[in-house]
Amino acid sequence: MKYLENIERVAREWPCRTAVRASTGMDLTYRELWAASEALAEQVGKRVERGVPVIVYGNKDPFMVVCFLACMKAGCPYVPIDGNSVPPQRTASIATQILASMTGDAGIEAPLVLAVGSFPTCDDMPPVTVIEHRAIGDLVAAAGHSNRDRWIDGEDLAYILFTSGSTGAPKGVEVTAACFDNFCAWDLELAHGNTPERSDGRVWLDQAPFSFDLSVFELAGALGGGGTLYSLAAETQLSMAAQFAALKECGADIWVSTPSFAELCLANADFDQNAMPELRLFLFCGETLPNATAARLLERFPRARVVNTYGPTESTVAVTSVEVTAEMTASPEPLPVGAPRLGTRIRIVDEEGRSVPAGTFGEVVIEGDTVARGYFGRPDLTTRVFDTAVLDGAAVRAYRTGDEGYLDAEGMLHFRGRLDLQVKLNGFRIELGEIEGHLRRLPEIAAAAVAPVYRDGKISHLVAHVVPSAPLGDTPFRAGLALKERLAEFLPHYMVPKKVAFHESLPMTGNGKLDRRALTEKK
Missing domain, CATH: 2.30.38.10 (Luciferase; Domain 3)
Structure with a gap:
């Protein structure tokens, strides 16, 4: 696998360069990362047959990355589960699916779990073999070497990422080594231009949970190009003050996140080029990038490029890109995705x-x-x-x-x-995204989402949930009425939400995306 070979080369040529650093202060050099993953790969290979999925459980600890590489070297797809955003029942569902896929030929009777953190228990959890964090450290300390014949390559699976399923059970997307390598090459091209493979030590901000495919942008780009992966730990993200302090000290050159996370940071007036002087590139994926958000970033970070991308988990993170200009943000049309x-x-x-x-x-x-x-x-x-x-x-x-x-x-x-975000109200088919697009283009709106309200199993009306860009100068009722009057200038009457709800921020899922389910539950 070319990705592993690139990391090996950097570990040999720049062994003391920092490979992974967490906001908690933990870090690993390329030499340490390579040696640790070599030793752990040998031990994983003794416990699991090639091709059997291995669960890697935890948050933004550098040893999570050690585990990912060890699984790749052992020929096993890794299954990342973020301990701070994935509930025990969902973890149990994933483990049950892996167990159901295993046969006696696999050599073990339960899925293997590398737990960089405390692995949860619940009534639905199937039998699992857990190697806890301290035991992982002991295995790494014992040293060892991977069997290069077991390294993943081509159509071997690199990872399985479980996303939401319409049946209520998560579904696992199978991403191959070839998919990963092909994406990595393009990722580096986005970041480095005409010199995609140079090892220049750039710092990639790693904010999204490892169970969210957006994190692959950073994993591939940082380590595949000899840079540094700077991870914002969950405990850091719990405090806005701690988070902003980490952003100021991380020295990030490349920012990867959802637009929602950037909007959260933009609420701080000090979030600008002075706070992050090295920042040269914003990469966005996972959600619609509003024109206003991109415009504010270009204004506050004049030395940085803003790149909008698009792609579902099933296409290995992203497949399109476009550099956003000030002229594009000023257009009444939504930004293209490239x-x-x-x-x-x-x-x-x-x-x-x-x-x-x-x-x-x-x-x-x-x-x-x-x-x-x-x-x-x-x-x-x-x-x-x-x-x-x-x-x-x-x-x-x-x-x-x-x-x-x-x-x-x-x-x-x-x-x-989403086609499944189409709703039918009073016989009219309505695109919620179209209403949201018009709301986001209004200068008084910083963020917006529209959710249906159900009564007796049918849609009763629509609610616009908005975050104002400045304090309300009127009562919420009058401000909401004025907003609906603005929308009526662009939309037919049946598309104008019946109610407008004002918020300080919109709810987000553990993956950093808009939590539409939480909005739907609001009345």
């Missing part, structure tokens, strides 16, 4: 799967060399949304995203939202 990377083709199809002309909305289909292999243990789900295609004479996988968008005449993708 042109596809080399090795990816984007198609827009109708309900019958037929390609539609440029400028026509439809479902986004991704074809290319970073599309995942499918869903772990779920061939029924895999065949429903995964297919094959031919790109530049080679067979590649294709994935129907369930996202809605269109391609313009230049081949730039414009994203509107």
Whole structure:
């Protein structure tokens, strides 16, 4: 695997360079990271047959990265579970799915867990073999070497990332070593331009939980390019003061996060280029990047580029990119999400799967060399949304995203939202994303989301949940009325939310995305 080979090269040529540093003060050099993962890979290989998934449980401890590399070297896909955002019942569901996939030939009777933290217990937890943090340290201290013949490569799985499933049980996305390597090359190109493989020690901010695929942006870019992964630990993110202090001292060159996290930081008037003088690049993925948010970042960080990207977990993090300009942010149109990377083709199809002309909305289909292999243990789900295609004479996988968008005449993708965010109210089909887009373009709004309110199993009305960009100069009722009048200038009456709720901030999930379920539960 080229990713492992790149890390090995840096460990040999720059052994004392910091590879991973956490906001808690813990760090590992490349020599320490490589040696520790070598020793642990040998021990994992003695306990698990090649190809069997291994759970890695914890938060932003540098030893989480040791475990990831050790699993790759042992030929086992790692399954990251963030201990601070994933509840025990969900962890139990993931472990149960792994156990169900195992056979007697696997050599063990329970899934192996590398626990960099206290592994939870609950009534639904199946039998698991847990190696706790201290025991991992003892195995690493004993030293050892991986068997290079077991290293993952090609169609071997690099990791399995469990995302939300429509049935209530999480579904595991199978990402191969080839997908990871191909994404890593593009990731480095975004960060380093024409010298993607140079080892220049750039610092990548690592904020998203490891169970969220956005974190792969940092893991691939930082370690694949010889840089430093700076992790914001969960305890640091609990305090705004501690978080801001960590951001000031981290020396980050490259920022990766959801737009929601950046908006949270922008609430601090001191969040600017003076606080983070080395910052040169913002990479956004996972959510719609509002024009106003990008404009504020360009204003506060004049030496930094803002790059918008798009891609679901099933396509290995992201597959499109565009550098956002001040002119783009000033446009009344939402920001595009970019042109596809080399090795990816984007198609827009109708309900019958037929390609539609440029400028026509439809479902986004991704074809290319970073599309995942499918869903772990779920061939029924895999065949429903995964297919094959031919790109530049080679067979590649294709994935129907369930996202809605269109391609313009230049081949730039414009994203509107989830097809499953369409609602029907009083017979009218409504795109919640369209309402949110108009709200976010208003200068008095810093963040916005629209949620339906259900009564007796049917949608009663819509509520606009907004964060004002300045203190309300009027009562909430009058301010909400004025806001609805503004929306009525752009939207038909049936799309204007019945109620406007003002908040200091919008709720976020543990992955740093907007928590729409929490908003739906609000009245």
